[in-house]
Every structure is written in structure tokens, then in C-alpha cells.
């Protein structure tokens with residue numbers, strides 16, 4: 001075999017921003033993850049609207065008398081519920097996963113908002129089953145709502161800690177918080193250091209945030225102030241800034257509560273801290289992600305468009321502007337230098353999407369002609385409207401299109417030339433989400449091979465980010481993921497190491513090369529077969545998996561062995577009457593896979609019939 005290169009030839013230029021990261025609050029990536037807060041449900045706002053298993057006392061245990069209350073005595077209109085703790089009573093928080101994690105010798109900032117009729121003394125302690133983890137603190141509380149603070153230094157390490165607040169007199173409590181002092185870059189209300197450092201070590205050129213499906217689901221709902229506590233609203237960036245005790249918590253698309261402690265200010269700050277271009281995505285009022293709906297509510301659309309303009313002002317506006325002033329008051333008078341903004345995520349109704357996208361783009365370009373408005377194509381998978389969306393993107397002279405795909409390692413190997421034929425006069429590509437199905441070495445290798453194709457086409461592929469970025473090992477909704485963590489540790493996958501290699505070694509130009517005698521790929525590549533459905537209820541039967549040469553690798557009519565099939569994500573599945581059936585109709589996003597790797601070979605073809613009428 002021979003590879004011929006011409007080092008004098010000036011090949012395609014690769015931008016420094018080519019590779020970035022995509023952060024979405026999925027797999028509990030934010031609260032209990034990247035956001036360093038150690039107290040779970042600190043504001044007693046968990047609700048069944050977020051998750052059927054939640055109550056306002058989730059992760060709390062009261063000893064003595066105490067109940068959560070939602071009445072006029074609340075902390076503020078956006079932080080509805082508080083704890084009414086009786087005299088000589090206490091409340092204990094169990095943190096996330098195994099408990100509160102502290103490291104010997106490190107400092108932790110405790111804070112609480114409290115209100116008492118006259119005076120009470122709070123005793124705050126940190127302990128695990130082996131005993132105390134720090135010297136207890138005593139705080140005297142007087143009068144109406146006020147914030148009280150204390151500092152702990154951990155006397156030993158633990159990841160099963162509990163935080164207890166005891167009172168001698170009746171007291172109302174809210175926003176009970178414990179934060180490590182040692183956050184990434186020492187930021188207040190900051191990020192968990194090991195996770196943020198792992199992301200920073202990738203040297204990302206951009207940070208896409210906050211989603212994903214998280215962005216556009218619920219975007220058709222009213223989001224009046226009242227909807228803040230009725231949990232009807234969608235992800236709205238304005239809910240995520242300002243003092244944390246005034247950020248109304250909300251249901252997350254992925255089925256849990258989001259505190260918004262990690263909000264837009266923190267995303268911009270983090271992007272700046274890692275030297276990356278911030279790339280927020282706003283909802284376009286057309287949702288994909290298994291829902292495929294659009295709204296004709298013109299007033300709501302106008303409000304979202306105005307919110308997007310306000311977001312740009314928040315990022316870049318002068319301190320004298322309304323939203324630039326809010327940024328300055330949060331501690332960042334200088335602009336965040338926003339240059340790109342994504343409108344919509346994975347819309348699978350291209351005509352409806354474009355009708356709205358054009359209005360966003362016109363409004364943004366009228367005020368901010370230098371901002372690149374990124375459109376999208378929906379996901380490139382079976383049943384998507386990818387080609388139609390691309391046609392419309394071209395016809396509408398879109399600058400850049402966000403495209404997504406998740407597929408087998410063999411697909412990634414076979415599609416190295418995907419962008420060789422993309423129209424050089426058409427929109428540029430932002431590959432906002434991609435991954436091969438797995439965290440094994442072979443997955444990383446197939447992605448690496450694919451990325452050489454991205455670089456060869458760096459004149460058209462301008463930005464690319466693997467997805468998802470983070471997964472809490474106890475709450476996996478989507479797998480594979482790039483970085484995994486639990487309470488006390490984090491580790492990069494093989495895919496992470498490979499991304500790190502590429503991202504830290506972005507060349508200036510691709511040197512043209514020619515290979516002769518390139519071997520054909522014959523080695524078997526094994527992995528899970530993925531059937532994915534966004535449907536709210538679904539059933540599969542007659543699954544057929546064949547190899548490239550037509551050999552049957554798996555044929556299953558689901559007449560018997562349920563143990564052959566596994567699923568990750570939400571929802572329950574069972575085998576009923578020869579069908580693999582999703583029985584939890586409320587569930588969305590379920591990945592189904594046949595778990596025996598021996599079934600799979602290079603170039604799989606999977607045919608699954610979705611039962612009609614379900």
C-alpha cells in the first residue's frame with residue numbers, strides 16, 4: 001500500500017473552531033452533574049409535574065415536625081414552595097445519587113434563606129454513617145426572609161454525606177445550598193471541577209447549548225408568569241438568569257427537575273473560560289423529537305423572536321442596554337462575543353419550520369447583520385424529512401445547517417465520503433450531533449475514520465460536535481455518551497480520548513493525499529442493533545438483521561425469549577403476542593437493542609416492522 005502526499009500543496013483550510021462540544025441536560029448532566037450544587041431539591045420545588053415520583057420533599061427527611069407549604073409567605077413569586085420546620089425539629093438532605101460528596105480539607109459554602117417570627121438558632125451539620133464530616137455551625141436567624149451563610153471544612157472524604165439543618169424555634173426555610181468552594185476556575189455558583197476540566201481538556205472551539213430536544217419541547221406552551229409554577233412552559237433562557245433563588249425551576253424534557261442553577265449566564269461564562277465560541281439554540285415553535293407539531297400562535301412566535309433578540313443583547317449588548325445591563329449586574333460587563341445562534345432543533349416538519357425560521361432570521365439580520373443564523377435539517381435517520389429540509393435550506397440561502405445522526409460503526413466507516421459531494425455553493429454544515437452506537441474502541445475508531453472525512457471537507461463542514469457529552473451512570477437515558485460520572489469520579493470513554501486527540505491537534509490545512517492499494521474493510525465489527533422510536537406507544541415485530549452478503553444474523557418474531565432484548569431510556573417494554581411492545585404510553589425516546597454482539601457483522605441491515613395502529 002502507498003500513500004502519496006504533496007506537502008507543498010495548499011489543501012482545505014480547517015478553522016480553529018471546527019470541533020466543539022454539545023452540552024445538553026440529559027442523563028442528569030446538569031443538576032447533580034456539571035452544576036456543582038450538592039443539595040438536591042434545594043428549593044423544595046420538585047413536583048409530580050416534573051416526574052411522577054417527585055414530591056416537594058424528595059431527597060429530604062424531616063425529624064420532628066415539618067411540612068412544605070405553598071402560600072403567600074413564600075420567598076418570592078418564582079420560588080413557590082418552602083419548608084415550614086417546627087421547633088426542635090430538623091431536616092436532612094441526601095444529595096444526589098449516593099449522597100453529598102466532600103473531600104478532606106476542602107471548603108464548602110452553606111447558605112439558606114430563612115424566615116422566623118422572632119428568633120431561632122439553626123444548627124447545620126454534615127455527616128455520613130461513620131459520623132461527622134465537618135464541625136457543625138450555628139446560625140442565629142431573625143425576622144423576615146434573609147440569606148444566611150456558613151462555611152465548612154471537611155475533616156475527611158465521603159460520597160455518602162448528609163446535610164442536616166436543625167432548629168430550636170419554628171422556622172421557614174428555602175434554597176438550602178452547599179457548594180464546593182473549589183469549582184472550575186473558582187466561579188461562584190460554578191461547575192464541578194473534574195467534569196469541567198475534562199471538557200476543557202478537549203480544547204473545544206465552540207459550546208453548543210442547552211439542547212437538543214430540551215430546547216424545543218413545550219415551546220408552544222404559554223409562558224406567562226403564571227405558567228412558571230404551573231410547569232407548563234418550555235425552556236426559556238430568561239428563566240435561567242439572575243439570582244438563583246429567583247430562577248423558577250421547571251420540568252426537564254428528559255423527565256426530571258431542572259433547577260436552572262446552570263443557566264445562560266453560566267453557559268456563556270463557561271464558553272469564555274474554555275476559550276470557546278458560545279452557540280446557543282433557541283426554539284423555533286416547531287418540535288421534532290418524536291412530537292412533530294407546530295403552532296400557529298403568532299403572538300407566541302413574536303414573543304420567541306423578541307426573546308431571541310433579547311438573548312443576543314444579553315450576550316453582546318452594551319451595559320446601558322436592558323439585557324446587556326442584566327449581564328453586567330451578574331458580573332460580566334464585557335460582551336460574550338456571540339457570533340452564531342441556532343434556531344430550532346431537529347424539526348421534522350420542514351415547511352412549518354421554514355415558515356417560522358425565516359421570520360427569526362429576518363428579525364435577527366435586521367438588528368444584528370453579523371450574526372450567523374443556523375438552521376437545521378432534522379435528524380438524518382429513517383422516517384426523517386432530511387432531504388426535504390436540505391432542499392429548503394438551499395432554496396432559502398441558509399448560511400449554515402445543523403444536521404444530526406447516530407448510527408452503526410460500519411455506517412461511519414462507509415460514509416467517510418459523505419461530504420465530498422455536498423454542494424460547495426450551498427449552506428455550510430454544522431454537524432451538531434453525531435455518534436456511533438457504542439463506547440467501545442471500535443466505535444471511537446470508526447468515528448476517527450469518519451472525522452478524516454469531515455476534515456477533508458472542512459471547506460463545507462465548519463463545526464462538529466459528538467453527542468451527548470455527559471452521563472450520570474445512575475441515570476442513563478441515552479447511551480453512548482462521551483464523559484461518564486458518578487458522585488465522586490468521572491471518566492472519559494474511548495470516544496472521548498479520540499475526540500481529545502483530534503480536538504487538540506486541529507491542523508491548519510488538509511494536505512491532499514492519494515492512497516493506492518487501500519484494503520477493503522473485511523473485519524467484523526460487532527455492536528448493538530438499535531431500533532429507536534420516538535413514538536409515545538409502539539410495537540415491533542418481525543425483526544430481521546442481515547449481513548452485507550445477505551446472511552440472516554437475527555430473525556426474531558418475538559414469540560419467546562424476552563431476555564434477548566434490552567432497552568435503555570424511558571418506558572417499559574415487554575414481549576406480548578409475538579410483538580416487542582412499549583407498554584408505558586407516556587414514555588418517549590426508547591432505544592431498543594438486541595444484546596448479543598455475536599449477531600452483528602459488518603454492514604448490518606435491520607428491518608423492523610412497526611405495528612400499524614399503535
Ligand code: AHR
Nearest residue numbers: 212213214345346467468
Ligand atoms: O443527543 C441526544 C438527543 O438526540 C438530542 O436531544 C436530540 O437533538 C437528538 O435527537
